[in-house]
Amino acid sequence: MRSRTKTLSRRAALIGGLCTAAGLGARQAFGQARRDDRTPENESHWARMGVSLEGTTALVTGSTDGLGTEVARQLGALGAFVIVHGRNAERGEQVAQMIRDADRGDAVFYRADLASLAEVHAFADHVIARHDGLDLLINNAAATGGGGGRRTSADGHELAFAVNYLSHFLLTHRLMPLLDASAPARIVNVSSLGQTAIDFEDVMMEREYNGGNAYRRSKLAQIMFTIDLAAMLDATRVTVTSLHPARSMNTQRVIGGGNEPLSTVEQGAEAVMQLAVSPKLAGVTGVYFNQLNEAQANAQAYDEEARAKLWALSMELTGITKYNTT
Numbered sequence: 001m002r003s004r005t006k007t008l009s010r011r012a013a014l015i016g017g018l019c020t021a022a023g024l025g026a027r028q029a030f031g032q033a034r035r036d037d038r039t040p041e042n043e044s045h046w047a048r049m050g051v052s053l054e055g056t057t058a059l060v061t062g063s064t065d066g067l068g069t070e071v072a073r074q075l076g077a078l079g080a081f082v083i084v085h086g087r088n089a090e091r092g093e094q095v096a097q098m099i100r101d102a103d104r105g106d107a108v109f110y111r112a113d114l115a116s117l118a119e120v121h122a123f124a125d126h127v128i129a130r131h132d133g134l135d136l137l138i139n140n141a142a143a144t145g146g147g148g149g150r151r152t153s154a155d156g157h158e159l160a161f162a163v164n165y166l167s168h169f170l171l172t173h174r175l176m177p178l179l180d181a182s183a184p185a186r187i188v189n190v191s192s193l194g195q196t197a198i199d200f201e202d203v204m205m206e207r208e209y210n211g212g213n214a215y216r217r218s219k220l221a222q223i224m225f226t227i228d229l230a231a232m233l234d235a236t237r238v239t240v241t242s243l244h245p246a247r248s249m250n251t252q253r254v255i256g257g258g259n260e261p262l263s264t265v266e267q268g269a270e271a272v273m274q275l276a277v278s279p280k281l282a283g284v285t286g287v288y289f290n291q292l293n294e295a296q297a298n299a300q301a302y303d304e305e306a307r308a309k310l311w312a313l314s315m316e317l318t319g320i321t322k323y324n325t326t
């Protein structure tokens with residue numbers, strides 16, 4: 001597998017002129033707010049805009065199902081070598097095969113349980129050993145709520161915090177040298193409109209557990225991480241953004257929870273793809289998008305003291321002494 005990406009010509013016009021810093025005025029690609037009744041744009045839109053991902057490598061965590069699968073498919077259809085990730089090897093191999101079977105793109109599936117920091121390290125080691133660059137990192141995987149009570153990761157951390165946020169904090173750190181080697185590269189953190197302030201007296205929710213709040217706190221943590229990481233990175237090399245993709249998409253997370261879908265994975269993928277490949281968003285970093293437009297997140301995201309606490313805690317829990325910024 002190593003030779004596959006190594007032999008590709010690096011940085012072949014990644015995402016059509018991505019290097020140029022965008023004017024930050026109109027932070028949306030499609031020029032108007034989305035009307036829910038229109039067909040979402042997909043890879044054909046980006047191809048018409050001259051975007052080609054030939055020669056690039058993209059990793060989408062949690063791409064064995066739901067939104068991640070559709071994003072992985074579209075990235076592959078634009079020519080990317082896609083690293084499909086999840087725990088379910090059967091579904092993962094099917095998604096990778098679907099990408100390989102299309103006219104453009106290539107793919108491989110790597111299995112890793114993000115509920116274990118040791119597995120995150122092993123996953124990162126695997127990617128680093130087999131690929132010499134990473135142009136796009138889409139941190140998308142998320143634990144489903146589950147009807148039961150509080151669950152913990154292999155490391156004893158509250159599960160939503162561990163899988164949705166902490167694993168990606170560590171994975172991004174480990175893969176930063178690959179991202180920097182592929183500059184300009186982009187990181188997209190798939191968050192949610194559902195955000196709840198973190199209680200720093202009870203981050204792991206040992207005193208008072210609520211599954212919905214656990215999920216919403218982990219999603220806000222991703223946004224806080226985005227803001228701090230962006231401030232540490234050279235935006236001409238690596239950018240990092242976060243977003244709410246779409247409301248109640250038709251995925252297992254929603255349907256399995258007994259809820260009526262209100263939107264589709266294609267609508268969510270449109271929003272993720274905009275942040276991942278739009279030439280208009282080159283150089284744009286640290287921002288949060290609600291679907292296609294820049295938006296304000298929960299107030300705690302802009303509380304420097306809260307972000308500093310989260311950062312320090314995340315460093316401690318992951319055992320990182322110096323976060324990789326190159």
Ligand SMILES: NC(=O)c1ccc[n+]([C@@H]2O[C@H](COP(=O)([O-])OP(=O)(O)OC[C@H]3O[C@@H](n4cnc5c(N)ncnc54)[C@H](OP(=O)(O)O)[C@@H]3O)[C@@H](O)[C@H]2O)c1
Nearest residue numbers: 062064065066067086087088113114141142248249251253
């Ligand atoms: N659905 C919505 O309406 C909605 C709304 C707002 C935001 N979002 C966000 O959008 C993203 C995708 O949501 P979705 O609805 O597509 O989710 P989904 O259908 O439940 O898919 C989740 C993905 O994450 C993977 N995953 C879950 N736990 C994992 C673990 N411990 N280790 C490794 N991979 C794991 C799953 O793969 P395996 O089963 O193979 O492990 C699957 O590929 C999430 O970040 C979610 O928070 C979704």
